Amino acid sequence: MxxxxxxxxxxxxxxxxxxxxxxxxxxxxxxxxxxxxxxxxxxxxxxxxxxxxxxxxxxxxxxxxxxxxxxxxxxEGTPFAPADRLARAQTLQWMFFEQYSHEPYIAVARFWKHYLPSLTKLQEMELPERMKKGYAALDVMERHLAANEWFVGGRYGLADISLYGYTHVAHEGGFDLANHPHINGWLKRVAGQPGHVTIAHKS
Missing domain, CATH: 3.40.30.10 (Glutaredoxin)
Incomplete structure (x- = not known):
């Protein structure tokens, strides 16, 4: 187990x-x-x-x-991990993007604004740049989703799950997705996948 x-x-x-x-x-x-x-x-x-x-x-x-x-x-061995060599590399590309260009800004802003009682002076100074880079990551996703239903290979997979984790709660960090219609459509598609469960999070 x-x-x-x-x-x-x-x-x-x-x-x-x-x-x-x-x-x-x-x-x-x-x-x-x-x-x-x-x-x-x-x-x-x-x-x-x-x-x-x-x-x-x-x-x-x-x-x-x-x-x-x-x-x-x-x-491994499930439909979530592509068998095709290029699709596997593209999946890793998006997962590296998530950890390097997405999570450090969207997740950190969420933690600071949603969980901390107050920000330190340094956090207050850093927050605008975190927000700017978080929106930059969301813009990359929006452009990709404008022409693609899913992130890799035309099907739901690991890249989608990886990016969904913090994107679907980005509003808790103060990110407004109103100008990202393709992300919003994708979020609904992910939430509609079989076996979907919600995050247990502080309201």
Whole structure:
């Protein structure tokens, strides 16, 4: 049995839980509250020295970290991971984009504005640039979706799940998607996929 260590509000963790649900993979969920330092204990750091969720414990006791790596592991041999060489590379391209050009801005703005009681002076200074770069990532997605129903190969897959995790809660970070109709259409298509589950998050 797989064991997933996760924080339920995390978009990175949600991506993994969504894939687990849509592949019908059984697992045990162990919640760790990142706001209380529960991923910085000696026990957790022995599982993931980087002290982050999600972390997946495999049946043999080995551990796998980083949400997109976990997703690739879980998707092998399923329709979510393309068999075609180019489609696999394109999927990785979008997943790298998500972690490098999307998550650091959209997810961080969401965390700062939705979970922290107040911002530090440094965060207040950095926020406009985070928002600017977050919108830049959304604009890249919007242009792609203007000509494509899904991100890779004309079908729902790992790239969509990866980008959906934080895009669908971007409004919690103050991002207005009113001018992104193609993203909004895509969000509805993802939410309509079989096995879809919602994120458990703070309202």
């Amino acid at each position: 797989l064991t997933l260590y996760d924080y339920m509000d995390s978009g990175n963790g949600y991506k993994v839980r969504l894939l687990l649900a849509q592949t019908g993979t059984p697992y045990t969920l162990v919640e760790r509250d990142i706001l209380k330092g529960e991923t910085r204990t000696a026990d957790f750091l022995a599982r993931n020295p980087n002290g982050r969720i999600p972390t997946l414990q495999l049946a043999d006791g080995k551990h796998l970290a980083e949400s997109n790596a976990i997703m690739w592991y879980l998707a």
